[in-house]
Amino acid sequence: MSRLLGAVAFCAVVAAAHPADAYKIFVSNEKGNTVSVIDSETMEVVDTIKVGQRPRGITLAAEGKHLLVAVGDDDTVEVFDTDTYERLHTLPSGPDPELFVLHPSGNPLYIANEDDNLVTVVDLEARTVLAEIPVGVEPEGMGVAPDGSVIVNTSETTNMAHFIDPETFEIVANVLVDQRPRFAEFKPDGSEVWVSAEIGGTVSVIDPKTHEVKHKITFEIPGLRPEAIQPVGVRITSDGETAFVALGPANRVAVIDAETYEVQDYLLVGQRVWQLGFSPDGDLLFSTNGVSNDVSVIDVGARRVIDTVPVGEFPWGVVARPE
Amino acid sequence: MGHASRALRHLTLAVVGCAFAAVSAVAEADEFRIGYIHPAERELTLSLIDRPREDFGTAGAELAIADNNTTGRFTGQTYVLDAVPVGEAAEAVAAVERLDAAGVGWIVADLGAEALLEVADAAAERDMLVFNVGAPDDDLRLRDCRENLVHVIPSRAMLADALAQYLVWKKWPRWFLVTGSHPEDQAYAAAIRRAADRFGGRVVEERVFADTGGARTTDTGHVQVQARMPVFLQNASAHDVVVVADESEVFGTYVPYHTWDPRPIAGTAGLEPTVWSSAHEQWGAVQLQNRFLDRFGRRMEKEDMLAWMAVRMVGEAATRAGAAERQAIADFMKGPDFQLAGFKGQALTLRPWNQQLRQPILLADGQQVVTVSPQEGFLHPSSYLDTLGHDRPESSCSLDRG
Structure with missing residues (x-):
């Protein structure tokens, strides 16, 4: 009995130390072969998970209990327990997985295989490959409609956004975008998908019903050569009003009015900014800065960089998990 | 793991191959025939490890054809390579005739300056565009320009x-x-x-x-x-x-x-x-290197990359122009919207006055890419890439001004 009381008391202490809104931020470090775990309370790295070779894409599954990490040079996706950081198993991802997206229902996972011009569909429970979908050359970006009705893959050398039916695994449309499309992000209401083109320097706003590019966003930063502006990661706030675009070697995150497509601000972050991820409440946005080995913390409401967190070598992907 | 994954990969490739065949059999595709004129024998190098192989260049062209065809599945375009090894200049001109008869519209030429100009002139009469992948001579960019000649290879x-x-x-x-x-x-x-x-x-x-x-x-x-x-x-x-x-x-x-x-x-x-190093891995280059290695069982060399870029230029212009006519493709390629993604961290474009492909240059020592130029701090009013090579005022060519 006393032992039980002790356990209860311990739990209470733990709960007090971590209020309900505390969370963890997981950052994949491409060169370091690690995932840095940042505590949201202190904004410091509290743990480092050793992972496979060249970790890039990172996401949560199993209602936040699992952390999925694409380790491209090991040709697999590793699955970690988000509490114990224990490696639970790997997934048959196909060769060189880079980015992936989880179906809104929690299963399956759609993985871009850069080297084989394929999107691999993996059942997370059975850990089996459900389908391999031939797409363009060097598939990279993966997006999913909020209602799960369509998957979008971008292919970097073909320069297209491929719209894929998640039931039949057939491509239903191909939309030509600018050079080296890297990322696809749906608006929360599903009305648009935004595709960034790293070398083209633009973001194409595509209507997923008509498959037409309805607008192309361009960027201009005084004093910076246009070639340095290389859009990669894209995130849109849950109210659909504001979009953030990571601009690579421009070392900035663009803030865009998602209704008018007007670029309203450029936030100076670390060097070579790759990907972006929101905090669970959406109040903060984290950017991975590949060259400066840190993560910038952006206050979404204030549109201001409020903190910089040193992480591992060559940070690439980021995802936050409520505690 | 190794054997299993390799077996899976082969199986996958086979499946993809079938899918391609099925699509091209159904769709009525526009066919693009690209010729590649290359030396029958390349000169010996001093270092044994740099010794040329028979498929130097051809392999790069083949990979670009495959890449173009992957995209072509979605656009109803198919690409075919017609590679012609030649011994001397006269054979090269004869090859132009043969390629023309075979319906080739574009020629990638790995030749010296003299033979290249003869090929370009023979090709001009036949409405063919020529891509220079063999002659770095500055004269070709300064004086001896041709409207139907595009320089993919960087000048000296x-x-x-x-x-x-x-x-x-x-x-x-x-x-x-x-x-x-x-x-x-x-x-x-x-x-x-x-x-x-x-x-x-x-x-x-x-x-x-x-x-x-x-x-x-x-x-x-x-x-x-x-x-x-x-x-x-x-x-x-x-x-x-x-x-x-x-x-x-x-x-x-x-x-x-x-x-x-x-x-x-x-x-x-x-x-x-x-222009290329088999150690180059930045900006997604490792994907191209892997794709090449998987297919040909060797590292990708300079000649391969040059041929790859030339063939991709045709594919890119054809996709963007949404046309199969030679003129429309040439117009797009020479126009302001043409860009090639060549794994150099920025778009490669054509200098309009002499049709030289603008490109960052790798500095490599055979083991690694040490740095990539242009370097920080060397400025230019329109494109930093134009700090490399002869700039417009130095060239007497003005192809864009008629």
Whole structure:
């Protein structure tokens, strides 16, 4: 009995130390072969998970209990327990997985295989490959409609956004975008998908019903050569009003009015900014800065960089998990 | 894991192959035939590990055809390669006739300057666009321009400028220039001198290594090299770097570690400015390298990348123009919206006045890419890439102004 009381008391202490809104931020470090775990309370790295070779894409599954990490040079996706950081198993991802997206229902996972011009569909429970979908050359970006009705893959050398039916695994449309499309992000209401083109320097706003590019966003930063502006990661706030675009070697995150497509601000972050991820409440946005080995913390409401967190070598992907 | 994953990969490729066949059988595709004229035999190199293989260049062209066809599945376009090995210039012109008869619309030419111009002129009569992947001669960009000739290969001036920018950035401005005795070596040396003037380097001493003939490979090996090369290079004016201009591969490989003074080597040996290195991995290049290695079982070489870029240029322009007509494709390629993604971190575009492909230049030593030029701090009013090579005011070509 006393032992039980002790356990209860311990739990209470733990709960007090971590209020309900505390969370963890997981950052994949491409060169370091690690995932840095940042505590949201202190904004410091509290743990480092050793992972496979060249970790890039990172996401949560199993209602936040699992952390999925694409380790491209090991040709697999590793699955970690988000509490114990224990490696639970790997997934048959196909060769060189880079980015992936989880179906809104929690299963399956759609993985871009850069080297084989394929999107691999993996059942997370059975850990089996459900389908391999031939797409363009060097598939990279993966997006999913909020209602799960369509998957979008971008292919970097073909320069297209491929719209894929998640039931039949057939491509239903191909939309030509600018050079080296890297990322696809749906608006929360599903009305648009935004595709960034790293070398083209633009973001194409595509209507997923008509498959037409309805607008192309361009960027201009005084004093910076246009070639340095290389859009990669894209995130849109849950109210659909504001979009953030990571601009690579421009070392900035663009803030865009998602209704008018007007670029309203450029936030100076670390060097070579790759990907972006929101905090669970959406109040903060984290950017991975590949060259400066840190993560910038952006206050979404204030549109201001409020903190910089040193992480591992060559940070690439980021995802936050409520505690 | 290794065997299983390899087996899976083969299976996957087979499945994909079938899918392609099925699609192209159904869709009525526009067919694009691209010719590739290349030397039947490439010259021997000094280093055994650089010895050319028969499929140098052809393999790159084939991979680009496959990449174009992957995209072509979605656009109703199919691409076919027609590779023609040639012995001498006259054969090259004959090859143009043959390719024309076979319905080829675009020719990728890995030839010397003279043969290239003959091919370009023969191709002009047949409404064919020619891509230069073999001649780095600056004259072709300065005077001898042709409306139907596009330069994919960087000029010597571009290479020399790329090297000069780095050496100056590194604060190694005093160069000891050692040149071969063949015209192309002299041309390379001229580009180095010009680059020194432009970027603040200084050629403090020059020597010519005369080619007295002889074999590229010998059993006697290093003993004589070790005895003679340091002596040849001794008592030079104080210098920071030895710059080698030996395109003909007579002695360049022997210079590193055989200098009199302990100095780094650059130019055609040591740190080499180049369009491609099989060690290049940045900006997604590792994907291209892997794709190439999987398919051909060897590393991707310069000749492969040049051919890949040329064939991709046709594919990219055809996709963007949404047309199959030669004129529409040429117009798009020469227009302001054309961009090629070539794994160099920025878009590659054409200089409109002489149709030279603008491109960053890798500086590589055979093991790694040391740096990529243009370097920070070398400014240009319109494109930093135009700090490499002859700029518009220096060229008497004005293809875009008729």
